[in-house]
Amino acid sequence: MSLLELEQVESFYGASQALFGVSLDVKEGEVVALMGRNGMGKTTTIRTIFGLVRARSGSIRFLGQEIAGQRAHRIARLGLGLVPEGRRCFPNLTVAENLAVAARAGTWTQGRVFDLFPRLSERRDQYASTLSGGEQQMLAIGRALTTNPRLLVLDEATEGLAPVIRRDIWEALGKLKAAGQSILVVDKTLSELLPVADRCFVLEKGATVFAGPPAGLTPDLQDRYLGV
Template sequence: MVLDHVSVALPVGGSLALLGRNGVGKTTMILTIMGILPLSGGSVRFHGQDVSTLAPHQRARRGIGWVPQERDVFPSLTVEENLTVAGRPGRWDLASIYGLFPRLQERKGNMGNQLSGGEQQMLTIGRTLMTNPDVLLLDEPLEGLAPIIVEELTAAIRRMATDEGMALVLVEQHAEVALDLTEDAVVIERGVIAHRAKSRELLADRETLDRFVGLNLVAD
């Protein structure tokens, strides 16, 4: 999906939900911010500096953390080795990650391929946090997970955003979950921004949600 004149801004400590049906350009936007996909126009600015020409690993070093849809853990490393392999000094260390995800501490000696899908997702988020980013890009972190794991991950994301002040961009098919976890929201439709609102306002606007997101709503 090609994005056309898409412009968003995220303040320090802010949180943004990227909503829309499948294939409208949400993941494309995340991949473009991260530098996985090239720009054909415009720019990506971070802390006021243009990072459009930087490679993904250089953007990561600047403080952009990316949690991809694929649970890209290292299967032959233990949980603890996965967490520390790319760790950098800062607020997020092993103790804080284990505090956020107690399951990972219980399984710290397990290999990456010995974890459930939900535990691998926790590990992927934890490993990204260990790089101590200034902003976290989360691409469908709850996809395909059991309800109990969704609850744990939702609580962790809420804690990151509200208690820890982590800036984050959240792509999530379940609109109500995403809006409950964020301050602001953008709806993408056919590669363009079709709607902007405060998350609480959009959560209360069922007509607009149904028009742009439809079946991705969580039932009452």
């Protein structure tokens, strides 16, 4: 069953077109990687899914329901959880308060988040502003999980983080996958992203140019679409 389906989505920033026909889908229980060089439309695609950028044409369906044109808060309530680029934790709230502020009923409780990220348990009473960048990213993931989403979406999952923190986050995503959590993830570290992904979609200049399993991303394709 497809949770999320995008078909030939186009969107604009003002008069400037950013997406020129993005198509992708995420099925129940799978991890999908959204890939591409900087500036190719990955974050715009995420923002368009969540209604933060309006789709001018094409279709965006979640659980079979057309969501293009709906307001962002309504889309989030349908069961989409976003870990945005830049983390955006509430700096003047504690770790525990950040986890509580958007929580909805379900299996993902604060305690389960602390089991997934023991570092957060140790810092539950600290203000988010005092956490390291990696700890803030863990908190952002935990906060999204406490909304109990059907689909977890991560934009730049480990960008700018120390290797040891990246390892912890990828291990956590592996545990989420094993538990059946559906995930759409944007990241640039292919060596860490590809082993956890079931399928990949690659964007080039705002359009989908590859869709398939990680094994289909040959070295030539990686160099063509993902190389620096």
